[in-house]
């Protein structure tokens with residue numbers, strides 16, 4: 001069930017803000033609901049007027065979180081007894097493809113809704129208020145996953161904006177079912193409006209030949225342009241040296257976009273490239289060429305790194321001598337793409353609870369945290385950028401908002417005109433060691449400071465060690481998600497009359 005929400009909030013008083021020079025300063029945020037933005041916008045952010053007795057430890061207010069790439073229909077297969085025979089036996093990519101196809105043959109709408117709601121509940125509780133959600137369309141599932149996705153999109157619309165991807169995980173230009181798969185995708189794209197299904201997605205690397213993969217790309221670009229859709233490719237998901245033939249498919253994607261004149265200035269529809277692990281082996285010339293082709297041709301291309309899946313699956317081949325070792329991994333270096341080449345790049349959870357990614361959670365903050373380790377991104381500025389990659393930058397990359405300016409703005413500060421989707425992080429002692437009873441039993445001579453719970457004062461501290469979901473309060477479209485901490489009109493919220 002979607003969460004219960006309060007009436008619309010008018011002001012949120014006495015909060016700290018991410019990205020402030022004085023992290024201890026407190027602010028009042030006013031929300032408005034004009035007729036052209038009924039979902040609410042931030043209309044003012046002013047220094048706290050102290051008229052209300054706000055929480056003793058002011059919460060940290062940040063832009064809400066976003067999944068730029070998550071599979072709604074494949075979530076939590078491992079947590080469903082129907083599929084217990086399909087738990088991984090070898091853990092290989094081939095096994096994941098075949099066991100998931102087997103699971104898909106058993107997908108029914110009630111089961112899709114149940115697992116989808118698990119994913120939505122986990123995501124919204126973590127602070128996610130918008131997502132690009134993939135649902136597969138092919139001869140096995142036909143339109144069942146898509147119909148379940150549409151039902152979930154409608155049911156959860158007050159808590160989370162679900163941007164659906166009509167997704168061809170299977171081949172559409174090769175194998176016995178290619179033609180049938182392709183016509184099912186075409187039917188879906190033509191049957192539903194861009195408001196219902198906003199994105200077309202395909203997987204060129206599953207095609208049986210490089211020619212079929214290229215046709216997959218050309219067909220998808222044409223169909224997306226013709227029908228006004230964003231486009232999303234799972235691309236170059238291997239670790240072959242980029243100079244080896246066939247060359248990375250990213251070059252073909254860019255050349256087709258250029259040929260078809262898909263430009264940032266002529267459309268607000270965007271193209272996302274996911275995985276792209278092979279690019280992690282690029283040398284400087286490869287990166288320079290990539291950035292130049294995208295910038296010179298004004299291509300609205302973003303990259304989404306999916307490191308939880310890549311760490312698990314995108315490994316170099318095992319050593320031939322059978323030695324036990326951790327094979328080198330590859331994942332696209334997201335902060336470097338942004339900082340060095342001014343490319344648009346974000347981070348996505350991709351899969352939870354299935355054979356493609358059996359580990360990890362739906363919490364984008366865990367992903368930002370993982371990024372610190374993977375990219376050796378240890379500075380405060382790095383942490384803020386990683387937060388932006390699962391928040392405002394992710395929202396812009398999937399086309400739900402304008403990108404922030406200047407480009408170097410990591411995107412952790414709430415701003416006037418932003419949508420009314422906010423996450424508030426409270427200092428709550430979840431260790432059970434710093435409650436009131438401890439201070440009551442304080443013995444004489446014990447210093448005051450010894451009983452203070454550790455608090456997270458900055459965005460960097462939140463990314464380095466994400467707080468539990470129970471300490472997060474989520475504002476969706478200006479309305480506060482009930483449950484967890486919110487007990488009434490406390491915590492500095494004032495509601496509209």
Ligand SMILES: [Zn+2]
Pocket residue numbers: 069071234274350
């Ligand atoms: Zn994916």
